[in-house]
Structure formats: C-alpha cells, structure tokens
Amino acid sequence: MSGILVLAEHAGGSFKPVTVELLGKASALAAQLGTTVSAAVLGDAPAATLGGFGASKVFQAAGDFSTYDTGAYVDALQAVLAASGADMLLVAHTYAARDALPRLVARLGTAMASDCNELKLVGGKLVGRRGMFAGRAEADITLAASPAIASVRAGSFPKAESTGATAPVEAVAWTATTPTVKVLETLAPKTTGVDLGTADKVIAGGRSLKSKELFDEVIRGFASSIGAGVAASRAATDAGYADHAEQVGQTGQIVNPQLYIAAGISGAIQHIAGMRASKVIVAVNKDADAPIFEYATYGIVGDLFEVMPALQKEIAALG
Amino acid sequence: MKIGVCAKVTPHADARIKIAADGSGIDTAGEKLVISDYDEVAVEQAIRTKEALGGEVVAFSVGNKDDDKVLRAGCLALGADKAVLMHNSRADALDVATLLANAIREAGCEIVFTGKTTTDDGTAQVGAMIAELLGWPQVSAVTELSIDGTTFTATRAMDAGLMQVVQGTLPAVITCEDGLNTPRYAKLPDIMKAKKKPLDITDVATAGGARSTMGAFAPPPARPAGRIIAGDPATAAKELAKLLREEAKVL
Numbered sequence: 106m107s108g109i110l111v112l113a114e115h116a117g118g119s120f121k122p123v124t125v126e127l128l129g130k131a132s133a134l135a136a137q138l139g140t141t142v143s144a145a146v147l148g149d150a151p152a153a154t155l156g157g158f159g160a161s162k163v164f165q166a167a168g169d170f171s172t173y174d175t176g177a178y179v180d181a182l183q184a185v186l187a188a189s190g191a192d193m194l195l196v197a198h199t200y201a202a203r204d205a206l207p208r209l210v211a212r213l214g215t216a217m218a219s220d221c222n223e224l225k226l227v228g229g230k231l232v233g234r235r236g237m238f239a240g241r242a243e244a245d246i247t248l249a250a251s252p253a254i255a256s257v258r259a260g261s262f263p264k265a266e267s268t269g270a271t272a273p274v275e276a277v278a279w280t281a282t283t284p285t286v287k288v289l290e291t292l293a294p295k296t297t298g299v300d301l302g303t304a305d306k307v308i309a310g311g312r313s314l315k316s317k318e319l320f321d322e323v324i325r326g327f328a329s330s331i332g333a334g335v336a337a338s339r340a341a342t343d344a345g346y347a348d349h350a351e352q353v354g355q356t357g358q359i360v361n362p363q364l365y366i367a368a369g370i371s372g373a374i375q376h377i378a379g380m381r382a383s384k385v386i387v388a389v390n391k392d393a394d395a396p397i398f399e400y401a402t403y404g405i406v407g408d409l410f411e412v413m414p415a416l417q418k419e420i421a422a423l424g
Numbered sequence: 425m426k427i428g429v430c431a432k433v434t435p436h437a438d439a440r441i442k443i444a445a446d447g448s449g450i451d452t453a454g455e456k457l458v459i460s461d462y463d464e465v466a467v468e469q470a471i472r473t474k475e476a477l478g479g480e481v482v483a484f485s486v487g488n489k490d491d492d493k494v495l496r497a498g499c500l501a502l503g504a505d506k507a508v509l510m511h512n513s514r515a516d517a518l519d520v521a522t523l524l525a526n527a528i529r530e531a532g533c534e535i536v537f538t539g540k541t542t543t544d545d546g547t548a549q550v551g552a553m554i555a556e557l558l559g560w561p562q563v564s565a566v567t568e569l570s571i572d573g574t575t576f577t578a579t580r581a582m583d584a585g586l587m588q589v590v591q592g593t594l595p596a597v598i599t600c601e602d603g604l605n606t607p608r609y610a611k612l613p614d615i616m617k618a619k620k621k622p623l624d625i626t627d628v629a630t631a632g633g634a635r636s637t638m639g640a641f642a643p644p645p646a647r648p649a650g651r652i653i654a655g656d657p658a659t660a661a662k663e664l665a666k667l668l669r670e671e672a673k674v675l
Contacts, residue, residue: 173582175562200582203540204564207552211518216636219547236644237545238441242450243644250635284561286592289577294585302583306674331675349603350585355437355543356461356602364674374438381644385672387664393652401650403667405660415661423669
C-alpha cells in the first residue's frame, strides 16, 4: 500500500478551491516519496478533470451525496480508500472531517491530525502542524499508523492552474453499514452565501457598527460589492447585528482568507484566534491603542463610518 | 434513562500557557482548571435530560488523578450522580475514545453527551470515535435537541451556517455546540452534597503514542510588523486600496 489520496470537495458540479490546494500539496509530497496522487470523489462531479491538478487516477463512489449523511460519507470513503491502496489520506477540514472522519479513523485503528495548516514528511511519515489552545500554540503531529489521515484548513496552500490533463476514473462500489441519522430538513444559511471557511476575502464588523441596519449597510454592502464573506465579532453577533454562523473566533468560525478587513473590532484574543492566519489583515478602528493593530498588515486609525465607504469606493475605482 | 456525559478537565479558556523552550510540551501549571467549555454544555444537557425523563447521569473523564476536584464541582455538584475518572496522561484521541466507550458500555448508558471539541487540543475527534466503537449513530455540533421515547430530533450546525434537522434512534452520541443551553452554576448546598457522591478513580493502560506523537510545540508564527496609513479618511482609503492591489496583491 502506498500513495496519497485526496478527498475532493464539490458542490453544484464544480470542485472547491481547497481541493486544488490539497492536490498541489499532495503532488509535492508524492514527489518526495516517489509515489502517486489519486483523488476520491463522492457523488456526481466531473471527476476526470482532477487530472489537471495532479491526480493520476480518480476513484469515484456513486450515489447522491448532495445532502450530507454521516454514514454514507464514512462507508463510501472507506471503500474508496481501500480501492486506491493509498496509505495517506488528505481532506479539507469541513464539518464532515469533524463528524464522520473520526469514525473511519477509529474503524481503521489509526490516527488523524486535524485542522492542519502545514504538512510535511519526516522520515517518510506524514507530519501535520496544527494550532491548539485557540491558536496560542502550535505543534507537529507525527502520524505513525497507517493510513495516515490529515484534515487541512482551507487557504493553507497555493492553488495551481489546471494543466488541462484528465485522469482515468474508476467507479467504486460501496455498501451502507454505519448507523446513521435521517435528515428531515436542511436549513439554508441565513448568511450571504459566501462560505466563510473558504472565502478569499472577508469583511468583519464589530460592536462599533451600532445597529443591524448600519452593519448591513457598511459591512454587507461592502462585502457584496467585492464578493467577500461577512464576519462579525462575538460582541456584534450577541448584539444581533449578524447571525451566529457569521461569528469568527475561538467559539465561532476559523478563517484564513487572503484579505481580512476588520472594522470596529478591538481585537480580543477570542476574535484573533479565528482570523490570525489571514494573509493580509486590515484594521479600521477609532482607538489607536486597539490590540487589533498589533496583528494588522495595514491599519487606518479613524471613524469606520467614514473610512469603510471611502475604501469601498476606492476599491471599486481600481476596477 | 441511564445518561452518560464525557467531560474533559482543561485549563480555562483564557489560561496563560508556557511553551517549553525546547518545544517538548506546554506547561499550564498554576492555571485554574475547569470543565472544557463545550463539555460544560454537555453536562448541562445531560442533567436537563435527567430532569425531563428521569434516570441517572454518569460523568466519564480521562485525565490526571487530581482532576477529581473539578469533576466534583463541574459535574456532581450540578446534578450528575456519579463520576468515573480514568487516569492516563499519554492517551491519544483513539485511546481516550476506547476508554470512554468501554466505560459507557459497562455502565449501560442509553445516550451520551460530550462537547463538539475541547478548548485545549481541540481535535474534535473523540465524540464520533465513541459512537463508532459502540456501533451507535452520532450527531455533531447540536444546537437543539428533543427526545421522545427512543426517538430523538436534533439540529446540527454544519459549515457556512448550514443547518440540518435530523432524526435518529437511541442509543446515540450527541456532541454539543454553543447555544444548545446555558449551563447552570452550582449552589453551595449542592457543592457540599457532591462531596459524598461516588467518584471512581482508576489507573488505565493505553497504547500510549504508538499511533501518533506530538512535538515541536511553539507559539504561532509572529506576523510581520504592520503599517498605519495616515491621512484623512479619503486619502488613507485611496492609499490603502492602492497598497492592497499593488503591494499585497490581494485585490
């Protein structure tokens, strides 16, 4: 058994950017090991196109995976992993990676490094680096058991363009055996629809937005003009300016976009824990001593109600 | 109904952590120990389930020998009837899950609550692993729950604000999300009574690091020094937009 299997994430017939990231990283690791990369696809998606991102073969489990089901995910992934013969499995750190994947880890008697922000090889073993204590410390998890399983935070690796190559696709049969629950209803997010966990750009507002109406106007308006996700501090969600699902921080979502604009957010450790890995952080705050400026790549000390509309206008003017 | 709750004793969420200079580990000595945040929600839900349906709550924990005081204050004083502390400091996620699953099976629990993750390592693996080892279904990150006989209905919080309402049959593992309930505080008479409740402490053996090892502990990488952009709002905004495009290349 050898090789690296990447579970491809897809929705609406296209693969998510995190899958491109993972295939790129897997290709680099496979080159060091002298092995190959394959991809796993659960359900209906253009599997062969993953060849353009480094998969030499794709293993596809048939079925309807559009409504998430714990049992189907575990059983199909187990079958695909066995068919691929891979001894390393990389997945995005999604709800399924927290809900279903640990079941597979227990079933196979192995170990998993979860929510990694870096992967490397040491002595041929997969090592994942991950945060703990709300991002105040990091550690390496060396995976000795086989298969080595790691879930990775979106935005951790660069995304390559497709070479246009296609990969052969092998259908994998699977049987439902895991005890599961029945989905009665799926409730659509009350949010903007841009997935915060994988967004390239995020605009976040704090308590200083003063009201839900002003939050909508200043933060949501700006975000929709540049296709960014909307985030909020805990103080802002507690005040009802934004939805609970939009809260970024230790007890909310963890994000690491290319650009994170924090308006009227002081930078409590609780919030920093959720966004400190962002590539570029912009802070807009009236208080020059606000802790957020310690983390900011660029900061503007000023009234957010003046600065944010001006910035929105200037970004629009860039074209 | 026999109700189980798995609760981990961890340093409080804002604890100062000291990382060993050689990266061998994290020292939290002297910091206040508590029941991990989401496990607190699980303890509350277990007690509410007992109050609604009758029965008994047993708290299970894998950790250090002196975690017993926290288990008394954070589980027994709130309404749990019994606690089981399994002492093993080298266990990985699957070791912990195996110990808990065995104890849960032995106790004959029909439902088990735990937090969706912990505030220390935060691997978010143990709850689902327990369900797998027991052959039960599980629901992760639950924000609403109702139980009718052996049928339960739960709402789970998934990615990007997506929620699902699901239905299943007990026995099951439920991992608790913030907002499922508001945990209660202990009352003084209950703290006194909790001293007399049964708490078993046992030493347990595990594989101990055979599957995975942790090392190279370090603070997160420091962010490069930032820059304050001066000027009136319009001037500063114009300069910032230009920097985001030309220097940072994120627009």
